[in-house]
Amino acid sequence: MSLLQSLLDAYSHAVLTLDRQGIITHINQRAKQRFGLFNRSPHPHGAGRLEVGDVVILADTAIGADDGGLTPEDLACIGIQERRLRTGDRIVAVGQYQTPGSRAVYKFLPSRDADRLQLQTTFRSRSITVTIENKSASVLVDGVPYTIDYFLSIGQMVILDGATLEVKFWEEKGYSARKESIRNLLQGAPYMAKETGYEICVEGYHFQDFFEGALFEAHLAQVLAGQAERYVDTAYEVNGYELIASILPVAGEEGPEGVIVKFRNVEDLWDAILERNNVIRSAEEKYRQGEEGALAPALGGGEGSASVRRYAYKLSQLDCNILITGESGTGKSFLARTICQLQPRKGPVVTVDCSTIAPTLFESEMFGYVGGAFTGANPKGKAGFFESADGGTIFLDEIGEIPLNIQAKLLHVIQNKEVCRVGSTQPIPVDVRILAATNRSLREEVAAGRFRQDLYYRLSGFSLELPPLRDCQEDVCFLINDLMEKIVEKYRAPRKQLSGEAFSRLMSYRWPGNIRELENVLERAVALSESDIIYPEHIHLESEPEGGTWKELLKREEARLLRQTLAQCGGSRSKAMKQLGMSKTVFYGKLKEHQIE
Numbered sequence: 328m329s330l331l332q333s334l335l336d337a338y339s340h341a342v343l344t345l346d347r348q349g350i351i352t353h354i355n356q357r358a359k360q361r362f363g364l365f366n367r368s369p370h371p372h373g374a375g376r377l378e379v380g381d382v383v384i385l386a387d388t389a390i391g392a393d394d395g396g397l398t399p400e401d402l403a404c405i406g407i408q409e410r411r412l413r414t415g416d417r418i419v420a421v422g423q424y425q426t427p428g429s430r431a432v433y434k435f436l437p438s439r440d441a442d443r444l445q446l447q448t449t450f451r452s453r454s455i456t457v458t459i460e461n462k463s464a465s466v467l468v469d470g471v472p473y474t475i476d477y478f479l480s481i482g483q484m485v486i487l488d489g490a491t492l493e494v495k496f497w498e499e500k501g502y503s504a505r506k507e508s509i510r511n512l513l514q515g516a517p518y519m520a521k522e523t524g525y526e527i528c529v530e531g532y533h534f535q536d537f538f539e540g541a542l543f544e545a546h547l548a549q550v551l552a553g554q555a556e557r558y559v560d561t562a563y564e565v566n567g568y569e570l571i572a573s574i575l576p577v578a579g580e581e582g583p584e585g586v587i588v589k590f591r592n593v594e595d596l597w598d599a600i601l602e603r604n605n606v607i608r609s610a611e612e613k614y615r616q617g618e619e620g621a622l623a624p625a626l627g628g629g630e631g632s633a634s635v636r637r638y639a640y641k642l643s644q645l646d647c648n649i650l651i652t653g654e655s656g657t658g659k660s661f662l663a664r665t666i667c668q669l670q671p672r673k674g675p676v677v678t679v680d681c682s683t684i685a686p687t688l689f690e691s692e693m694f695g696y697v698g699g700a701f702t703g704a705n706p707k708g709k710a711g712f713f714e715s716a717d718g719g720t721i722f723l724d725e726i727g728e729i730p731l732n733i734q735a736k737l738l739h740v741i742q743n744k745e746v747c748r749v750g751s752t753q754p755i756p757v758d759v760r761i762l763a764a765t766n767r768s769l770r771e772e773v774a775a776g777r778f779r780q781d782l783y784y785r786l787s788g789f790s791l792e793l794p795p796l797r798d799c800q801e802d803v804c805f806l807i808n809d810l811m812e813k814i815v816e817k818y819r820a821p822r823k824q825l826s827g828e829a830f831s832r833l834m835s836y837r838w839p840g841n842i843r844e845l846e847n848v849l850e851r852a853v854a855l856s857e858s859d860i861i862y863p864e865h866i867h868l869e870s871e872p873e874g875g876t877w878k879e880l881l882k883r884e885e886a887r888l889l890r891q892t893l894a895q896c897g898g899s900r901s902k903a904m905k906q907l908g909m910s911k912t913v914f915y916g917k918l919k920e921h922q923i924e
């Protein structure tokens with residue numbers, strides 16, 4: 328063995344080297360194991376191919392993926408002619424190869440319908456169980472397991488000799504590299520013998536004889552042709568494995584003489600991700616211990632917003648009114664809900680979004696009315712939000728939207744702890760804790776004459792200002808954990824982890840839309856990623872620098888600002904128009920220009 332080969336074998340990553348033509352010149356042990364080119368088979372078998380009468384046991388987690396491009400029609404050779412079967416479905420089946428008259432037994436499901444599918448049957452005294460569970464496909468023949476797990480889809484096939492019913496073949500890792508996919512074998516291709524400790528010699532063969540993966544092959548060709556300098560730590564799918572690979576050129580006098588390819592498999596990456604998550608979790612636990620810790624788990628966040636949270640916890644334990652301010656999406660409603668959960672005060676919690684109430688209805692909605700108070704009123708009268716919240720808490724969201732005349736009445740309620748229904752002068756005592764929130768600066772609203780100063784002072788005695796996420800960037804990693812948990816629960820989605828690069832992108836972004844934007848980006852990433860890992864390409868951030876001319880950049884920025892303002896104003900066009908100080912014609916013209924619905 329050459330010194331180079333010994334060095335490569337001692338290396339912990341999978342490595343292979345190719346010459347300028349793409350011929351494999353070296354491959355280390357780790358790479359052979361990874362791609363199933365070297366193995367210690369727990370169930371050795373000889374070489375062969377499918378013969379008429381053989382029993383084919385099949386478990387395919389997605390027809391057409393990682394099975395050589397199998398189609399539902401290909402299954403006719405084992406007696407399955409099922410018109411409802413589609414590409415992408417999961418199937419478990421037992422059938423006899425090219426044996427007219429023999430009936431296959433099978434079950435199938437659209438892939439998204441369930442994670443588990445099982446078939447139990449007996450074939451001429453052999454007991455067979457075929458199971459698909461998530462991305463693992465396993466076959467039990469008389470209790471002996473034939474199992475492989477992949478990160479992506481997988482096709483498992485076990486073949487019993489038609490005459491002896493002995494296992495003559497089963498799929499082991501690396502089947503794509505060995506060209507032993509289900510479709511190939513069903514079409515009569517041979518499979519290799521697998522002795523204990525067999526090894527396949529790939530040196531001297533072209534790379535494409537053993538490895539498949541469109542992006543990987545394209546990048547490899549670019550580096551070999553000198554069109555790309557190198558690719559470092561890029562995510563690829565090779566032979567059905569998700570891999571992180573670096574393609575590095577071996578420099579020659581006239582361009583690259585070949586390349587070195589270094590693979591880290593996703594399991595390695597997975598370990599690193601879990602390690603990182605554990606570090607974050609233990610930092611979080613350490614941080615969240617302590618007196619004010621009781622609030623922290625419910626509140627989320629990290630060091631950046633720690634002082635606000637500490638204060639919030641203290642206020643939650645007092646029976647005072649609280650004003651919560653902060654940009655849109657910083658978690659004001661979330662904080663108000665949490666305070667309600669933590670406060671000693673029990674009783675009803677009534678949430679009022681002041682931006683959704685028509686000015687003419689404010690008074691009756693807030694303070695109620697007596698029968699016959701106005702046309703169309705309920706003859707029996709109706710309690711307002713304050714009466715409904717008696718003994719508990721009222722959360723007045725977007726309090727900056729309350730009309731001035733109602734502000735005066737609200738002040739009266741706060742000062743006298745009583746309400747008068749519309750149409751009555753009879754005061755009704757109410758005992759209500761008020762939590763209010765706004766993303767406007769009430770101080771500026773007071774200066775502009777839109778908010779009563781006395782009410783402002785009444786409300787702002789105890790105020791909490793939630794910082795924008797960009798000012799407490801270190802909170803992002805804590806929030807990611809909390810939000811991912813929330814998303815998994817909300818959508819019943821499988822648990823996913825962020826790759827290192829995806830994680831760094833989230834950590835370095837400025838989050839103009841605050842926690843809400845982070846939540847939306849994570850939700851989208853979870854939906855987009857098809858595996859258990861979220862890669863950078865699944866992270867879509869609104870305001871990342873994009874290329875283009877000055878005019879194009881300005882146009883994009885204008886569209887972004889319009890969207891952002893509309894979102895901040897809860898979709899209200901009139902409010903957005905006011906906030907941006909635009910005339911109706913200009914504003915609607917811009918919406919049309921940018922095709923904003």
Ligand SMILES: Nc1ncnc2c1ncn2[C@@H]1O[C@H](COP(=O)(O)OP(=O)(O)OP(=O)(O)O)[C@@H](O)[C@H]1O
Pocket residue numbers: 625626627628653654655656657658659660661662765766806809810842843846895
């Ligand atoms: N600390 C937190 N941990 C987990 N999720 C949070 C946290 N704070 C906020 N969120 C989530 O972020 C999203 C935005 O929060 P919320 O609606 O409370 O913001 P807001 O400041 O009231 O926004 P707006 O002013 O636009 O009404 C919500 O889905 C909320 O559940």
